[in-house]
Amino acid sequence: MAWVLRGLRDGVVTTRYPRQPDDYGDGFKASVSVIAGSGDMLEGDAGRATGVAEKLAGLCPTGAIRLESGLRVDRGACILCGNCVKARPDLFAFDSSPEVATIGRQSLVVPSEDDDSLGLVRAELAKRVRTLRRSIHVRHVDAGSDGGEEWEVAALTNPIYDVQRLGIFFTASPRHADVLLVTGVGTAGMAGPLRRTFEAMPDPKVVIAAGTDATSGGIVHPTYASGDGVGSIVPVDVWVPGSPPSPFSLLHGICVGIGLLAGAESAK
Amino acid sequence: MSPASFSRRTEADRFADSVEAAVRDGGRFAGLVATARDDGSTVLRALVATPALVVIETIVGSGVNTYPALTPLVPSAAWYEREIHDLFGIEPVGHRRLDPLVLPLGPHSARPRPGGSSPASAATLELDFAALPGHVSGEGLFTIPYGPVRSGVFESVEYLVETSGEEIPHLRTRVYHKHRGLEQRFVDLDPSDAVLLAERVEGAASVAHAMAFSQAIETLAGVEAPRSAQMVRVVHAELERIAAHLDSIIRHTEGAGQAVAYARMSLHKERIMRLRALLCGHRFGRGVVVPGGVTGPLQLDPDDTLAEVGQIDRAIASDAKALMATPSFLDRLRGTGPLPAELALANGALGPVGRGSGLVGDIRLQRPYGAYRFLGFEAAEGFVKGDALARQWVRIEEIRQAFHLVRQGLDELSEGDAGPWQYDVTMTDGLALGWVEAPQGELLYLVEAEGGRLVRVKPRCASFHNLALFAEAFRGDIFTDFVFIEASFGLSIAGVSG
Ligand code: SF4
Numbered sequence: 001m002a003w004v005l006r007g008l009r010d011g012v013v014t015t016r017y018p019r020q021p022d023d024y025g026d027g028f029k030a031s032v033s034v035i036a037g038s039g040d041m042l043e044g045d046a047g048r049a050t051g052v053a054e055k056l057a058g059l060c061p062t063g064a065i066r067l068e069s070g071l072r073v074d075r076g077a078c079i080l081c082g083n084c085v086k087a088r089p090d091l092f093a094f095d096s097s098p099e100v101a102t103i104g105r106q107s108l109v110v111p112s113e114d115d116d117s118l119g120l121v122r123a124e125l126a127k128r129v130r131t132l133r134r135s136i137h138v139r140h141v142d143a144g145s146d147g148g149e150e151w152e153v154a155a156l157t158n159p160i161y162d163v164q165r166l167g168i169f170f171t172a173s174p175r176h177a178d179v180l181l182v183t184g185v186g187t188a189g190m191a192g193p194l195r196r197t198f199e200a201m202p203d204p205k206v207v208i209a210a211g212t213d214a215t216s217g218g219i220v221h222p223t224y225a226s227g228d229g230v231g232s233i234v235p236v237d238v239w240v241p242g243s244p245p246s247p248f249s250l251l252h253g254i255c256v257g258i259g260l261l262a263g264a265e266s267a268k
Numbered sequence: 269m270s271p272a273s274f275s276r277r278t279e280a281d282r283f284a285d286s287v288e289a290a291v292r293d294g295g296r297f298a299g300l301v302a303t304a305r306d307d308g309s310t311v312l313r314a315l316v317a318t319p320a321l322v323v324i325e326t327i328v329g330s331g332v333n334t335y336p337a338l339t340p341l342v343p344s345a346a347w348y349e350r351e352i353h354d355l356f357g358i359e360p361v362g363h364r365r366l367d368p369l370v371l372p373l374g375p376h377s378a379r380p381r382p383g384g385s386s387p388a389s390a391a392t393l394e395l396d397f398a399a400l401p402g403h404v405s406g407e408g409l410f411t412i413p414y415g416p417v418r419s420g421v422f423e424s425v426e427y428l429v430e431t432s433g434e435e436i437p438h439l440r441t442r443v444y445h446k447h448r449g450l451e452q453r454f455v456d457l458d459p460s461d462a463v464l465l466a467e468r469v470e471g472a473a474s475v476a477h478a479m480a481f482s483q484a485i486e487t488l489a490g491v492e493a494p495r496s497a498q499m500v501r502v503v504h505a506e507l508e509r510i511a512a513h514l515d516s517i518i519r520h521t522e523g524a525g526q527a528v529a530y531a532r533m534s535l536h537k538e539r540i541m542r543l544r545a546l547l548c549g550h551r552f553g554r555g556v557v558v559p560g561g562v563t564g565p566l567q568l569d570p571d572d573t574l575a576e577v578g579q580i581d582r583a584i585a586s587d588a589k590a591l592m593a594t595p596s597f598l599d600r601l602r603g604t605g606p607l608p609a610e611l612a613l614a615n616g617a618l619g620p621v622g623r624g625s626g627l628v629g630d631i632r633l634q635r636p637y638g639a640y641r642f643l644g645f646e647a648a649e650g651f652v653k654g655d656a657l658a659r660q661w662v663r664i665e666e667i668r669q670a671f672h673l674v675r676q677g678l679d680e681l682s683e684g685d686a687g688p689w690q691y692d693v694t695m696t697d698g699l700a701l702g703w704v705e706a707p708q709g710e711l712l713y714l715v716e717a718e719g720g721r722l723v724r725v726k727p728r729c730a731s732f733h734n735l736a737l738f739a740e741a742f743r744g745d746i747f748t749d750f751v752f753i754e755a756s757f758g759l760s761i762a763g764v765s766g
Contacts, residue, residue, distance in 0.1 A: 013535055024542060029549045061461040081464050082555050082563075094549070141417050142424040144446050147762040148471020148552055151515065154421040155541075158518075158534035172419030188395055189445035190424055193416050219465050223449030224380055224388045225371070244471065246551060 014162045017248060018255055025248035031075050031095045031241060032064075032084065034111055038071070038091045056091070059084045062212075062219050066109075075100060076108035076215040076229075079243040098248035100264050101208075101240040101256045105231065107265035108215070108239055118265065125237055128204040129259040132178050135167040136258050139177035139201065143194045143230050144187035144220075148244040149211045153181065155247045168254060174200035179257055182234065183244075185213045185220050186227030198234045206257040208238045210250055215239050238263070275313075275323040275699075280335040283312065283326040288341040290316040290324060296616040296629070299728040300338065300348035301714050302356045304384035305330075310358050311383075314338065314345075315712065315728070317616075319634040321701055328358050337362040344615040347736045351766070355380050355451070370447045370766055372399040382451040383716070383724045400442070408432050416445040423761035429746060437746050439739040446765035454725035459485050459559045459695065462722060466713075467554045469727050470763035472515065475501070475508045476706035477713075477727060478557035483637060484702030484715040485559040489693040496686030497561035498639035503573075503677040504544070504553040505704070506670040511540045512707030512758065513620075513663040513670075514584070519755035520660060521591070524600045532587045539580050547573065561690030570682035574675065581671040588664045601657035605741040605753035608654055615737050618730040619709020620666065621757055624659035626652040631705035643676045645669045656749075656756035663758075695720065706730055708758055729763030 015022045053067035064077035065084060071091060073084075084092040102108050103125060104118045140153055156163045157170060171177050174197045182194065198207065209230050212218045217228040230236065240253035255261040278286045291297050295316035303311045308330030316322045328335050337360030338345035349360040350369040357379035360366070373379065377394035380387075403411035410433070415426035424445045431437035450469055454462055466481040467474040479501055486492060493501070514537040521530040545551045546568045556562050566573065591597060607617065612625035622629065630647035632640045648665035651658040695717045702713040709730030716724040734757060741753050 028545060028551075061464055079464065079468075080550070080555070082549075086563075140421045142422065142446070144448050145423065145762060146468040146471040147423050147760050148468075148474070150421055150423055151471065152551075155534070155538065157421075158538065159531040160535060160538050170421060184424075184446070185448060187446055187448055188390065189447055190416065192397075193424070193445065197417050213468075219461070219468060220448050220450065220453060223453045224390050224393050225447050225449035226453075243468075243554070244552070 013160055014165065015160060017251065018261055022248065025098045025246070028096055028098055028246055028248070029080060029094045030098045030246065030249055031100045032073050032078050032080065033093050033095045034071050034073055035091055035093055036111075056084075056088070059087050062216070070111070072109050072111065074109045074216070075241040076105060076212065076239055077218070078241060079212055079218050098246055099252045099261070100242065100245070100249055101238050101253035102265045103238055103256065103263040104265060105215070105236070105239055107263065108241055112265060122263075125206070126259055129206060129257070131204055132258060135169060136179060136254075137169050137171040137177045138179040138181050138254065139171055139174050139197060140181045140183070141190075141194050141197050142183050143190040143214065143233070144184035144226060145211070145213060145244075149183035149213070152244050152247050152250060153183065153210065156250060161247050161251060163251065163254070166255075166260070175202065177201050178205060179254060180205060180207045180234065181210050181254070182207065182214050182230045183210045184230070185217045186230040186233050188225045188227075191227070191233050194230065194233050206238065207234050207236050208240060208253050208257050209236045210240050210253065211245050212241050212243045215241055218243060275325055277325050280326045280328055280332075283314070283324070284336050284338045284341050286324050287314045287316065287338055287345075290318070290322060291342055294318065295322065297342050297344050298616060298710065299712060299733065300345055300352065301726045301728065302352045302358070303716060303724045303726075304356060304381035306385050310356050310381075312352070313714065315701075315714075317634075319629065321635070321703070321712075323699075323701075333357065334359045334361050336360070339363045344733070344736065347732065355382065357381070367401050368399050368444060370444050372397055372444055374399060380449060380452050382455055387452055387455065403428065404430050416442070425761045436743060439742045439746070441735060441738060443735070443761060443764045446761055448766065450766050451726060455723060456721055459693070459722065462725060463558055464554075466725075466727065467552075470708075470729055470731070470760040471552060472512050472760050473508065473706040473708060473711065473729075473763070475504045475553040475557060476704045476711050478554075479505060479638070480702040480704045480706075480711050480713040480727070481715070481725070482557055482559040482702070483704070484700045484713045485693055485695060487700040487702065488695045488698055488715065488717055489559070490696065491560060491691050491693055493561040493638070494686075494688050494691060495639070496565075496681065497689050499677045499680050500562045500566060500689070501557055502639045502643065503566065503674050503681075504548070504556050506673045506677070507540055507544050507547075508553055509670045509707045510667050511537055511544070513667050514540065516663055516755050516758040517588075517591075517660065520601065520656070520752060521597070523751035523755060524597050526591070526594065526597055529587065529591050529594070529597070536580060536584050536587070543573070543576055543580070558690060560693040561688070564689055565687070566681065570678045574678050574682070577671060577674055577678070584667060588667070592661070592664065598657060601660055601752055601756070602655060604656040604749045605756055606653075606655045606743060607737060607741045609652065611737070611740055612654065616733070617737055618733050619705070619707070620648070620659050620662040621709065621734050621737070623648055623662045624651050624756075625654035631703055631710045635703060637704065639677065643673055645673050656752045659756040708760060708763070709734065727763070729760065731759040731761070731763040735759055735764050
C-alpha cells in the first residue's frame with residue numbers, strides 16, 4: 001500500500017502546544033508541590049523538637065525535601081519517585097503541568113521566594129535572545145544521561161511534537177547553534193567535550209539543563225565521576241526538572257530559553 | 269523461585285581453565301564481576317549460563333593484583349577484564365589489549381574498587397586521558413574520529429574508524445565519556461532507593477533493571493512477589509520492549525529516508541509511551557517495580573487498556589507489514605552489518621543481536637522468572653542471516669509476541685482485583701543473582717549483602733556484552749551502513765559505560 005495513504009490515516013496528530021494547551025501534556029505527573037499552608041505547623045521549635053524535619057527529609061532519596069523557613073521541595077533534585085506524596089499526602093502533591101522550567105535555579109525550590117536578583121537575570125536573558133534569528137538551532141549534548149532523556153529529546157522532532165513548526169531545528173554543528181540543550185549529570189569524561197561545544201557556539205547563546213540529572217545530578221550524584229549537574233561546567237540559563245522531563249516539559253524549556261514563553265516562576 | 273545458580277571456588281591460577289572448561293562443556297560465558305574486599309583482596313566471579321547460571325569464583329589476594337587472564341581462553345571476556353582493570357586495578361596477565369575502557373586513570377592513581385568500604389572520590393582518583401591509546405597513524409593510515417558529541421540526538425560515544433584506504437576499515441569504540449560511577453553509588457543504598465538507581469542505569473530498560481534487581485533482592489529475602497504483582501511487572505516490561513524495539517525501527521526508517529514510515533512508527537511509539545504513563549504516571553514505567561512486588565495495581569482499567577493495546581497492536585502490525593514490503597527500505601538493510609553465526613555463538617551475543625544470527629536463548633524461556641512461568645509465548649527464532657534485516661525481523665516478531673504477553677497479563681488482572689501487590693522483604697546476607705530478558709538482551713544483576721547492607725550491586729547490561737561485537741559487523745561500506753548497523757544493534761551507551 002502506498003505510504004502516502006497511511007500518513008493520512010490518523011488525521012492531524014500534531015500538538016498545537018504552546019499556542020493552545022494540550023490535554024495530554026496537562027495530564028502528566030511533572031513535578032511535586034508542597035500543599036499550600038501545610039508546612040506552617042512544622043515550622044519553628046515544635047517541628048524541630050519532634051524531629052519532623054529529619055523524618056520528612058528522610059522520605060526523599062535525593063535530599064530534595066528541606067525544612068528551612070517553611071517546608072520546601074527542590075524540584076531540581078526531585079526524581080518524582082513519589083515517596084513523599086505516598087507517605088504524606090497532606091503535605092505533598094504531584095503537579096501535572098508540564099511547564100516546570102525556570103530561569104533561576106533557586107526558583108525550582110518551591111514554594112519559591114521572591115528573589116530580587118531574578119529580575120536582572122531574566123532581563124539579561126530577554127535582551128540576549130532578542131537578537132536571535134527567527135529560526136532557532138538547537139545543539140544537544142549528552143553529558144552523562146541514562147539515555148531516557150535522549151528518547152524524549154528525539155521525540156521533539158517527530159510529527160506529534162514537530163518543533164520545526166515553531167522554527168526550532170536541531171543542528172549538528174555548534175557553529176550554527178543558538179541553544180545548547182544538555183542532558184545528564186555532567187560526568188568527568190564529558191566536561192571537556194561539553195565545554196568545547198559551548199565555546200564553539202557563537203554569541204548570543206542560551207544553555208538549557210534538561211532534566212533533574214542535568215540540574216543536580218539526581219540520584220546518581222555523588223560519585224567520583226558524576227557531577228552535581230552541568231551548571232558547574234557551562235553557564236545554565238534555563239533549568240528543566242524531570243526524570244526524564246517529558247517532551248512537553250522540554251518544549252516549554254526551549255520556549256522559555258528563546259523568550260517565547262515565561263518561566264514557571266512567573267506562574268507562582 | 270528455585271535457585272538456578274550455584275558457585276564453585278577455584279584457585280586464581282586455575283580460574284581461566286575452569287571457566288574455559290565450563291564454556292567448552294556447552295556453557296555460554298555471560299560475564300565477569302569483581303568485588304573489592306576490605307582486606308584489599310578482590311573476588312572475581314565468572315558467570316556461565318548452562319542455561320542455569322554457574323558462578324565460578326576466585327580470590328585475587330591483597331598485594332598480588334595479578335591473575336592469569338581469561339581472555340586468551342575465553343575471548344568474550346576481553347572487555348570485562350578491561351573494565352575490571354580500570355575499576356579495581358588488578359591485572360589479567362596475558363590480556364593483549366588492556367587499554368582503559370570505562371575509566372582512564374593515571375598509572376599511580378587509586379581505583380574506585382566498589383565493594384570496599386572506603387569509597388573513592390574525584391580527589392583520590394587521577395583521571396588521565398593520556399592513558400588512552402592515541403590515534404593510529406602512519407604511512408597511508410588514517411583515523412577518523414566521530415564523537416563523543418555526534419550529529420543528531422545521540423548518547424555520547426566516540427567511534428574511531430581506522431583505515432588504510434585499502435583494507436576493510438577497523439572500528440574502535442570509546443565509551444568512557446559517560447562513565448557515572450554507578451557501581452560505587454549502589455554501595456550501601458537501601459534496597460528501596462537502590463531500585464530507583466537501577467531504573468536509571470539504562471533509561472530504555474528501566475523496568476527490566478528494576479525487575480532484575482528486585483528479583484535478586486527477593487532471592488536474598490526468600491520471598492516471591494505476589495502473582496498479581498508479577499503480572500503487572502510483565503505488562504510494563506513488555507510495553508517497554510515494544511517501545512525500545514520501535515525506537516530501533518524508527519532509527520532505521522529515519523536513516524533510510526522513509527519519511528512516512530518514520531512518522532507512523534514515531535506515532536506508535538508515542539502512543540505506547542502515553543499508555544505506559546496512563547498505567548503508572550511515568551512514561552518509562554519508573555516507580556512501579558520494587559523489591560517484593562509493585563507499588564500498586566495498574567492505574568487504568570484493564571479492559572480500557574486492552575482496547576488501546578489492541579488498536580496499537582493492529583496499527584503497528586499493519587505498518588510493519590507494509591514497511592517490510594518496501595523494496596527501497598529492505599535494500600538498505602539486506603546484507604548490512606553482518607554478524608556471522610559462528611562469531612555470535614562464540615561470543616554469546618545477546619538479545620535480538622544474537623537471535624538475528626541464529627542463536628536461541630531468550631531468557632524468559634531459558635530461565636523463566638516471575639509471571640513468564642505461567643504465560644505462553646514463543647521466542648523469535650529462526651532468523652539466521654545475521655544482517656540488519658534479520659535483526660529487524662526479530663524485533664518485529666518480538667513486538668508481536670510482547671503484545672500477546674501484555675494481553676495475557678491484562679486478561680488475568682481483569683479477572684478481579686487480585687492484590688496483594690507487595691510483600692515485605694528482609695534481606696539475609698549472601699550473594700544472589702537476578703535476571704531478565706531486557707529489550708537489549710539478557711540483563712543480570714549480581715547483588716551481595718553483608719550485615720544487612722548492600723555491599724555490591726553489579727548490573728551486567730546486554731549492551732556491554734554486545735558492544736564488544738559491534739566492530740565485527742563492520743564489513744563493506746562503513747560510512748553509508750553506519751546508521752543501520754548502530755540502529756540494528758540497539759545499544760544503550762549508558763548501560764555500557766556504567
Ligand atoms: S517525589 Fe521522591 S524525589 Fe521527589 S521530593 Fe518526593 S521523595 Fe523526593
